[in-house]
Amino acid sequence: MNDKKAELDALKLIVGAEHLVPYTEQKYGEHSRNPLATMFPKTTSEISDIMKLCHINNLKVTVRGGGSSVNGGVLSCGSDIILSLERLNSIIEVNKIERIVTVETGVITEVLQKEVEKYGLYFPQNISSAGMSFIGGNIAIRSGSPKSFKHGTTANYILNLEVVLPDGQVIWTGKNVKKDSSGYNLTQLFTGSEGTLGIITKAVIKLIPLKKEWLFFISFISINDMYNFIKEVLTLGLNPSSIEFLDRKGFELACSYLKDMRMIVNTGFCIWMEFETEVWQSDLPELEIMNQLIAKYSNDNALFAESSREREELWKYRNKIGEACLDYSEFVDYDFSIPFSVSQEVYEKITAILEEFNFEGIIVGHIGDGNFHINVFCDKSLSPKQWESKIYQCFMMITSVIVNFGGSVPGEHGVGYLNKKYFNLSVGEKQIELMNEIKRIFDPKSILNFDKIF
Structure with a gap:
């Protein structure tokens, strides 16, 4: 940390010493990392200044929303700065005529939902982690929910985004209009990018009448x-x-x-x-x-x-x-999506694989749109190394089934840090190559969420 003291002192001048907190350890399941510090900026301007400084000094940054992620997306890469968006928590405007809401991305999703309901409007995503997740995190991984069967994912309702790029430049990705055929859709490119291309600081979200x-x-x-x-x-x-x-x-x-x-x-x-x-x-x-x-x-x-x-x-x-699963035992969550038309056959194959490995678990999911979660409870009779090896073998077999039936891994939780091994099997080599090229265009120094997805 001493070799980064000058950079940390400069960052303190941007956000104030009280909003830069040293971290000794960050734990995520079995994983443990040591970031340099966690920062709590309040404005887009502060984030822009932070990224300019980090870009010049090749200082890596990991973006953190509400921390409800199960994919390790908020896990420190080690020797980086954790940039928390929790102070960007204002609902800027609800426009009842246009049926849109403009928010900072540190707003808790449930707070947003309750606010727009006062206007007779509705954000049609009943995300299970809404009580703690930030709307920015939901946008960053294209969160789904039970309502996705009818309404699609969060991505379907994102109209425009304010983004701080890795070099500190600030852009809006589109316009606040329902129709826009002017070039590539940058808004949807950032929606689902998991913080690897830029930091989403504001969002314009489409709403529908309350049902x-x-x-x-x-x-x-x-x-x-x-x-x-x-x-x-x-x-x-x-x-x-x-x-x-x-x-x-x-x-x-x-x-x-x-x-x-x-x-x-x-x-x-x-x-x-x-x-x-x-x-x-x-x-x-x-x-x-x-x-x-x-x-x-x-x-x-x-x-x-x-x-x-x-x-x-x-x-x-x-x-x-x-919560019931956590109360019962520690577990691993595996998330996938398949076409509904083949989901019964896939379900039966997956349950057979779980029985073959003698695993105890449950299957839960959004069956209408083919998105399921397998929660496998940890086998305490195995050493941590044995358990990790066995669950990896099991999930690789399941991934093979999912891919063969035209499915996607992960389905709605994002790739993050923990799902990379399954993502590489689910997506073709050329597609990953193109995604990496896009990452290099936006973040040539690879300082932003650099070890996520790929």
Whole structure:
């Protein structure tokens, strides 16, 4: 650290000594790194000055949002500066006529959602980490959510971005207009770039009118019944906003964690199917069709929720699964996406691989858009080295299945630091080569999130 004292002193002059904090260690699971310091700038101008200084001095910078990442994207590379965006937390403007909101990217996602709802507007992403994740982080990895089945990912709602480039220059990537055919789409290039091309400091986000929602919870005896039910819902033209899945083990863990065993049913598979309608529309035709289909495919009584309180009560068994897993045991999360049409076959192959390795785990996911998460619980009978080797072999086998079925790894959590080994198998050599070339154009010195993705 002594050889960087001059640079750190210069950085203190930019943000103030109280906003540059020495760090001795940063832990992320089994990984431990030692950044030089963490900085907490307040403005785009301060970030610009920081990057100019770091660029001149070849000082590496790792960008940190809310820290909810499970891919190691916020992990220090060692001997770098962690640049936290938590003080860039202003909602600048909600424009009800244009249906857009302009925010700094350190705004907590849930805070943004609640603010725009006051205007009768809606950011249609119910991201599970919304209570702690920053909107900038969601943009940086193109976060998905249960609502992605109908609305796509966060990327679909990003209109324009203010970005600080690695050399400190500040640009806007587009214009605040719904149609723009003027050249390459730089906005979407930065959306999903995981902080490797620039630091997103402001975002203009598209909104939609607030919707009326209703929710079914349905359990099934067999996976065939469940998939046939979903297929018929879709072929009949019904339009759910979310179709969420949890296997029996996961559902039991959620019920146990919530200390509410009333919901346990003697079935193997559960789904939550949510619908949105305009407040002036009648739901009766869709409700009648749904009730007929449930009677056809499920032997258990489905639960229905319409009010906000009732829906929250039903959703909690799905939304708390991450906390329930952590409460049960340390686990590794593997995230992938596949076409829905092949997801049943892939699911069966994956469960067979997990059984072959004698792993205990659950499968949970956004089944409607083919995005699943495998949570494998750590085997304490193995040494850390044995465990790491065994889980790597297992996930490489699963990755091979995903790739062969036209899928993507990761699906929604981003590549970060931990998923690089799977990403390299999921994406072609030429595509990675082109991505690396893009990285070199924006960041020729490779100082920004340099060990992420590639």
